Amino acid sequence: MTVILGPPNPASTANGHANVERDPLLEASYSSITTEELDFVRQQTGIQDEAALREHILNVQAEAFKVHPYPCIRRFAFIKMKLSPRIPAYNHLLKLGREREGAILLDIGCCFGNDVRKAVADSFPVQNVVATDIHPEFWDYGHKLFNSTQETFPARFLAGDVFDPAHLALVPPFTSSPAKSQPQLSTLTSLNPLRGHVSAIHISAVFHLFSEEEQVELAHKLAGLLSPEPGSIIFGLQSGRADKGFRVEAGVPNSHGKQMFCHSPESWTELWENVFPTGTIRVDADVRELNRDDLKPVGEGAKFWVLTWCVTRL
Structure with a gap:
């Protein structure tokens, strides 16, 4: 109740x-x-x-x-901590922040920025944090929610659509260090200068908003941002299924009013292995059923699975 x-x-x-x-x-x-x-x-x-x-x-x-x-x-997801020690990759993220000079954390679909705030509270350098969302108002509401300002929480925020080439153009994954040096985050106006420089990309509750084809495109775009240095990661969580396919159990569309397409651990692993050159990454993926009281009005048989995953450069 x-x-x-x-x-x-x-x-x-x-x-x-x-x-x-x-x-x-x-x-x-x-x-x-x-x-x-x-x-x-x-x-x-x-x-x-x-x-x-x-x-x-x-x-x-x-x-x-x-x-x-x-x-x-x-559902107050702007408070719930997706980026936390409960995600296996989280401790590795903090280790990157401590040990890799200039390690950049990029949060895609940051909403209020609650996840990067958790990482910063747990020691990731705030000056190396970049967050992006299609709705800049949400970042402002994050400052309102957490009683902060750009001065007291100086992470770099960039408004934009990752499917827009002006914000993030698609390039192949880097196999060696980029020719251009790492940009000053304070000068960024898009994600494009970060290509090949990002040590950790966090993206949660985003992939399942899009079709299967769009998810593949998004994966390719993120791969082009990731640093080729071993230990660099892309990680997060999203709606999943034990078997790849549409989320028919709950009968609930995604935020675009379309039927939600969800990956299984096997299909998710296959997707990323087709994005990066053979032998350059390891994919860890796990799906588990999560109790969601808000789905009970849909039906007692409504189910929800969470896919937790991490792609690591080798």
């Missing part, structure tokens, strides 16, 4: 959220936020009072949902 802590207060003026109109249905998943996740927001914002923290989070959610009514905004 969903638990709502205290009555909503649309007229709250705390933290700059004056007279925010909220849909009670948006609040229904608030109880799914874990104590660990709330503690992280509390640590980042400095808001210690539980009721005030709840109002702050719900008001930001309501504002962001007006930008684009993504299901992930409804």
Whole structure:
């Protein structure tokens, strides 16, 4: 049963959220936020009072949902930590940040930037972080949610569509160091100067938004960004299936209103092995069923699988 802590207060003026109109249905998943996740927001914002923290989070959610009514905004995915020690590649990411000089972390589809904030809190150098999303408003809402500014959290944000060549043009994976030196992140206006220079690319809850053909194209584009240095990684998580195919179990379309295409660990491994030259990568992929209370209205038989994966340069 969903638990709502205290009555909503649309007229709250705390933290700059004056007279925010909220849909009670948006609040229904608030109880799914874990104590660990709330503690992280509390640590980042400095808001210690539980009721005030709840109002702050719900008001930001309501504002962001007006930008684009993504299901992930409804489910508070902008707080849930996809980039965390629960992902096997996470400790390797932090190791890259500690040991590889100038190691760049790129977050694709960053939304509010909660994942890169977690990595920075756990020691990845903020000056080496780049984040991108098609909706720049979400990055602004990240500053609002976490009570930060560009000065206090100086990660580089770039708005753009990764399918747009002006933002990210497709090139083959690099097999040796790029001829051009690593760019100054503060000068970036697109992802193109980063091609061949990125040590770690995190991309979660993005691939399943697109068709099978578009997922292949996206994989090729990301491969061109990755540094050829051994240990460089592309990793994340997304909707998956035990068997490759459309997500028919839940009967829920993706955010583009289309039937969601999901990979299995085997088909996902095959995809990446066809993207990179033979013998240059290792693919680790695992799928597990995840309990999703929000799918119960769809039907008791509705199922959801998460594909967790990492592509590592050898």
